[in-house]
Each structure stands twice: as C-alpha cells, then as structure tokens.
Amino acid sequence: SQELEQSPQSLIVQEGKNLTINCTSSKTLYGLYWYKQKYGEGLIFLMMLQKGGEEKSHEKITAKLDEKKQQSSLHITASQPSHAGIYLCGADPTAGGTSYGKLTFGQGTILTVHP
Amino acid sequence: NAGVTQTPKFRVLKTGQSMTLLCAQDMNHEYMYWYRQDPGMGLRLIHYSVGEGTTAKGEVPDGYNVSRLKKQNFLLGLESAAPSQTSVYFCASSYPHYEQYFGPGTRLTVT
Numbered sequence A: 001s002q003e004l005e006q007s008p009q010s011l012i013v014q015e016g017k018n019l020t021i022n023c024t025s026s027k028t029l030y031g032l033y034w035y036k037q038k039y040g041e042g043l044i045f046l047m048m049l050q051k052g053g054e055e056k057s058h059e060k061i062t063a064k065l066d067e068k069k070q071q072s073s074l075h076i077t078a079s080q081p082s083h084a085g086i087y088l089c090g091a092d093p094t095a096g097g098t099s100y101g102k103l104t105f106g107q108g109t110i111l112t113v114h115p
Numbered sequence B: 001n002a003g004v005t006q007t008p009k010f011r012v013l014k015t016g017q018s019m020t021l022l023c024a025q026d027m028n029h030e031y032m033y034w035y036r037q038d039p040g041m042g043l044r045l046i047h048y049s050v051g052e053g054t055t056a057k058g059e060v061p062d063g064y065n066v067s068r069l070k071k072q073n074f075l076l077g078l079e080s081a082a083p084s085q086t087s088v089y090f091c092a093s094s095y096p097h098y099e100q101y102f103g104p105g106t107r108l109t110v111t
Helices: none
Strands: A004-007 A012-015 A017-026 A031-037 A044-048 A055-058 A062-067 A071-074 A084-091 A109-114 B004-007 B008-015 B017-024 B031-037 B043-049 B064-067 B073-078 B089-095 B108-109
Touching: A004 A084, A012 A017, A012 B089, A017 A031, A017 A084, A031 A062, A031 A071, A031 B064, A044 A055, A044 A062, A071 A084, B004 B089, B017 B031, B017 B108, B031 B073, B043 B064, B043 B073, B073 B089
Parallel strands: A012 A109, B008 B108
Antiparallel strands: A004 A017, A017 A071, A031 A044, A031 A084, A055 A062, A062 A071, A084 A109, B004 B017, B017 B073, B031 B043, B031 B089, B064 B073, B089 B108
8 A cells, every 4th residue: 555754744944934845655656635734624725746747836835746756845935824734745546546536645744833 | 615514523422322424515526535633644534435325445444334325415424432433534525536625524532
C-alpha cells in the first residue's frame, strides 16, 4: 500500500517568512491533493497535481509535483496568521483514477504563524 | 448550497451503545466517503460509496457499517461502540476524478 510522509511534522514561523512543506510517497503519485484544516473544522481543498513537473499557485501558495512523481512540495510566500492550520497531502494510488477517489493521506503538518 | 453537512457535531457514548452518523451533500456527487482522524495518523478511510445503493470497505472498516439508500445521504453506523472508536469522523463527497469536499466533522467519545 502507498504511504505518505510529510515533513516537517510541525512548523513555527514569524509572519512574513517563507516556508515549505514536503510530502514524500513510497510509490508513484498519480494524483496529489493538498488540503488545509483549521483546528476543529473540516478540510478545505487547496490544489491538485497530476503531471510530473506540474506547478500550481493560488494567492501566496504554490504546490509542485516533482518529475519522478514521488514527492510534492507546498510553498507559502510571505506567510500570514491566516495561513496557520494543518496541511495535509492526499494521494490517489492508481493511474487513470481507477481507485474511486480512495485517497491515502499523510499525517499532516501543523503550521503556526506568529504575528 | 450547504455543501457537505454532518450530524451530530458531538456525541458521547458508553461502551456497547450504538449510534448512526448522518452525512448529507447537496452537490449531486456520485462518490461519498467516511474517514476517521486520529492524532498523528492523518485521515483513514472507513467505507466509501460510488453510487446510490453501493458501498465498499476502506482501510479500517471493522466495527462500522454504512448505507447509501439515497444519493445525497451516506450513513455510518456503530453497532457496539468501543473506546478505540473515539475519534473525529469526517464525511466527504466528490465527482469521479475530482477533489473531495469535506464536512465539518463529528467528534465522538466512547467511555
């Protein structure tokens, strides 16, 4: 089965600093999803990556999927307190989306941003 | 649109009691999922459904049953609750091959 390892497990930064969260897979990634979760709430979809080398951005958050499709990174530029929360990566383990969306998730990265 | 809603939001059960968690979505999604989230373990899939009247087991199905009699609803049942089922439960739904939308979660404590 596929396993996802996120690093770091937790991160504390000063407002305005840049940061990167990594998601490494034990197998090839065919679909990689990034979600954000605020404490006590559900997950909010951020971005989905499917192709090796693909990069997507939304506001100050950029996600990349490496060429070999076994690692993804999430980069936040000029962090703000509103970026604080838990970031989770989720992966589709099969090519062609035949897994019926059964995602495997990493354990999450807790981000704290101090004003 | 309300999106994905879950009831109840909180529940405390005694060992051996039963309960049903309700998930409803108003986006006409084909796929629906039940996950549990435990500290340090991320989200783990309990059961899922790819359409009305169909259900299938996920990674951690033991102790749970599900039903999807209507396309918009997905029910998760605990027949005899155990302390190991203390967790936060999330429901999600999606179109095939698209991102999942999550509900706000149900925090369950079994004493």
